[in-house]
Amino acid sequence: MSDFTMINCCLILSACLLSSQAVWSQRVRVEPEVTAYPNGSVNLRCQFIDSGTTKLTQVSWMFERVEGDRHNIAVYHPMYGASFPNKDFEGRVSFTQGSLENPSIKISKLKMADAGKYICEYATYPSGNEQGTTSLIMLARPKNSATAVPVQAGSSEVVVARCEAAQGKPEATISWSTGVAGRYNDTAVPESDGTVTVKSEYRMIPTPAENGKEITCVVNQRTQNEPNSFPLKLVVQYPPTVTIEGYDSNWYMGRTDVVLTCQADANPAPTEVTWRAASGQLPPSVQVDQNRLLVRKVDETVNTTFVCEVKNSLGSGKKELVVMVIESTEDPSSAGMVAGAILGSFLALVLVSALVAFLVMRSRRHQHGYSGDGEQGAYGNKTRLFGGKKASKNGAGSNNNGPIYTYRESEPGALTEKCNEFPRMTGSTPTAHDILLSGELNEAERRKFDALNDSLDDEEEDERYDRFSGLSPSYQIHRHKDECTLYLDDDMESQRDGSIISRTAIYV
Incomplete structure (x- = not known):
């Protein structure tokens, strides 16, 4: 017989043996995968199907955290009973029925380290050992959080928001939803208990215009029924930007009760507002009420430049306003009254004139009379x-x-x-x-x-x-x-x- 023929025979015999073993291994029924949560419990079911003439000697449960590294955690013998040799599972594992035909076990007080493969193995005669493997997947709901990071306005890219899904298994995924231009990056850190912590940071170049803009962190993970969203508002800090409102370019001599208001856009909020005149002290007719400057009566002393300065923890800002006082003999606020008086006087004059004209004409008629033919x-x-x-x-x-x-x-x-x-x-x-x-x-x-x-x-x-x-x-x-x-x-x-x-x- 040639060497080639011998090799083919060996391959065929090996295939038959493997097929026979696969058929026998199907007689041990287990669940391929189960999931559980820390501090919970799980049932690992195992059953020998149609034993027939096969004699069952004992059954053992083995735990394999790392491939090839197996440890017995529970053994059942019909004569000697149950045994739990592994100290890590002592007091946490037990047989649910205590029979060779159904040697299912229950593991309580689960830990993340309990995740791995659990093998239910039968010792039989004459077929030898038969087994079935169940994968235990430990799930952990992540502890999700998000926060905005206060930053100062500038020209460099910085982290403005952070989002975290801590100690989750499997690891979570994080995304961002916002209308603010920027970018984000994620990092996944494995924990000692088998969980994973995922962190994400959003980066951008902060300007005062972005202060208060909305940004949302979205966390997705297997244990969550729906995505977990965290809406945030960006916090961009900057020194005050000052404007002065209330001047209408119509400050005439004698005008009363005009007001200037100093408005400041700042973050954090302004801590101090100061009014002064560019030439020195404020005119005597001026009063200051926080951010408001009240002019009781406009006179020549108000014809000056007013300065409002605002400060916060990051700096200060100021604004100048040049006031031009104009001459005026009457208050425009009474223009309507004056116009009404003029109109009334004009109408009265017209009525009086008409009455006088009527009386004069009647007097002339009485003096001259009328002619017989109508001439007057x-x-x-x-x-x-x-x-x-x-x-x-x-x-x-x-x-x-x-x-x-x-x-x-x-x-x-x-x-x-x-x-x-x-x-x-x-x-x-x-x-x-x-x-x-x-x-x-x-x-x-x-x-x-x-x-x-x-x-x-x-x-x-x-x-x-x-x-x-x-x-x-x-x-x-x-x-x-x-x-x-x-x-x-x-x-x-x-x-x-x-x-x-x-x-x-x-x-x-």
């Missing part, structure tokens, strides 16, 4: 009734009553005889009252005439006429054939002073 003023015709010549002493004047004449004031001395001045009367002779109603007398003359007629009753008129001439009180007007000639009856009346006047003549 100096160009209108005025009517006069002229009686006869001078009356006789006995009161009976000659019947020289003449016609009614009109004249235009613009033509002095020119008299014109006007026909049809009185409306034609049908059925009766017109009276003096009808003459007044002809439209040629002004309003004042009509009122006088009406008052005169009202004041005289019939008896007084009878007495008066009986005393002098016995004439009737009525005024009779006779029209001649000439339509333009009207005559009045002789109605002259004697007065107490000896004079005689006509009753029908109208004197203006």
Whole structure:
């Protein structure tokens, strides 16, 4: 037989032996992997399946922390009972049923060092030893934490936040969520008990603008049902940056109660605020109230440069403000009142002017009257009734009553005889009252005439006429054939002073 043939035979025989051993090893049933937590307990199950004619002698549990380094921790013999030879598991391991067919054990008060391989091995006859292996994985929930690291603003990259997942198993993973530009790096440190501590640091170049910005650390680990998040706010420290508010460039002489406010952006918070004038001390009209500067009244002393200085633990900052005082005779705050007063005065003046104009026009109308044809003023015709010549002493004047004449004031001395001045009367002779109603007398003359007629009753008129001439009180007007000639009856009346006047003549 050649050497090649012998080698093939040996390989086939080895494969058969391995296959036979694999089949036999499947008769010991165990769980391939279990998990547990420190200070907890775990059950390691083992069972021999279908022993048949195979005789079970004893069963042993061995612990292998490092590959190839096995130690017996529990032995069960049907005649001699249970034995626990390993001191590390003394008092912490026990058989759950105490039989060869089901030699499961329970381990309590678990430690992280208990993680490893646990082999359940049967001693049988005639097949020899058969075994099954269970891997115990110890899990540890990490102790997670995160914190922001206070830093000073600068131009170099520094650590601004830290996040840690301590003593976890398996080791945790850490990530960062933020809108701030930067980078992070992780480090994993194994602990003596088999756990791992993972640390992560976030680095960036800090500026005052990043102070207070949000950054979140996110920890993921097998024992957590969901990621553990830690929101943080960056702490960037810087000296004060100062601004002055409240100046509106309208500080005029006499203005009162104006305020300047000193605002400071700083971290940590300002510890001191100081106001002063660039020329020295503050003007006497100025008062300081913490970060506020109050000017009770603006005068020439306020025309200066004010300086506000703010300090914190990192340094100080200041701001200057140049105030320009302008001249003004009135307070712009009362501009609305002044404007209202001016407008009211203007409206009152307009009303008074309108009233005066109305009164003047009415007075002129009363003085000049209106002409018969509607013309007013100096160009209108005025009517006069002229009686006869001078009356006789006995009161009976000659019947020289003449016609009614009109004249235009613009033509002095020119008299014109006007026909049809009185409306034609049908059925009766017109009276003096009808003459007044002809439209040629002004309003004042009509009122006088009406008052005169009202004041005289019939008896007084009878007495008066009986005393002098016995004439009737009525005024009779006779029209001649000439339509333009009207005559009045002789109605002259004697007065107490000896004079005689006509009753029908109208004197203006």
